[in-house]
Amino acid sequence: MGDPRVRPPGAPPGGGAASPAPWLEAILAAAPGQVERLEPCYGIESLRVAPTALLAVADSIREAGFTMCLDVGGVDYLPRQPRFEVVYHFLALQGDGRPEQPRRLQLRVPVPEEAPEVPSIAHLWPSANWAEREVYDLFGIRFTGHPDLRRILMPDDWEGHPLRKDYPLRGPRDRAAATLPQGEQFDFLQARRPQPLAHARGGWRPDPGAGGSEAEGRDGHDGAGA
Amino acid sequence: MEVTNEPFLVTRLDQFARWAQKSSLWPLTFGLACCAIEMMNMVSPRYDAARFGAEVFRASPRQADLLIVSGRLSHKMVPVIRQIYAQMPEPKWVVAMGACASSGGIFDNYAIVQGVDQVIPVDVYVPGCPPTPDAVLHAVLRLQEEIVQGDPQAGVIRRHG
């Protein structure tokens, strides 16, 4: 009766579903005291799990039939403490025995700023591999036990984690603006390469490291044979 | 070129070469973002870039002489575009298509290069977000004018030795 996403007036948080379903009971029992049931979000059951209990809970989630890890995301709640949260979304295609109603589960893991570390679940859901790399790249949250924790979106030599709330919007350009004399522009590409920069028309010279003789500039031949 | 009453043309070699070059531009298949959709449209029957001899998009930079930078260029893409540009045989030209390729556009942020002319030389800039296919076609026509006029910097004819 009614829209399951709307909590009826007077109903307890938890969408009116006062007692958890059996599959949820099993997950809650996997790490007693370290799993907290939150108010369902758009009809999706939501749990808050301490990082130390994540692996035990993840095992029981997998056993409860959640075969898909849809996404792993990060949130920066600056200035709240603990500052970060890693949010997982799982999907059980079988639902409650009815394939047309898949079951979903949300997991929220609070992460402190001083030790931003969460155990990796990539061994249970391979799809979490790249998703965790993305969270690491953009938020700087390390996933312990991850098979290959490298940046995935930003260049490998990038400094900082751009989706943190205290990261300057223009990145290194903003940081340098504070130190440069007024009116002087920080040349970002210049800073990342040891060599004077290409400018349109005439001034451009090939980057010696870029590709040998073929990396010739526009007027590269003219001077070479003379 | 000059047409005389005789059954032949009188011209200079460099003018002839420029005419040949402008009449057969081979753009590179290189779509970076939303602008690329309009770039694809340029060769559709509706706009028909073939009328100006610039419809043969090549998948290899070694067969292309026109690089249409169609979209925002991220810092991670910089080494790629520099290598692709270096792989294109001379003479070659670059069109910065759209606000993003010309100046960074709306993406004044940490991830996007504020104009591809910081990385490779650009011949024609096309305003718009995205520019219409007509505008890109217009850029190709402007480029052809430039090639015919033979800007000494544009590298139309190379002297070897």
Ligand code: SF4
């Ligand atoms: S100029 Fe506009 S359409 Fe083109 S890449 Fe940028 S945002 Fe997309």
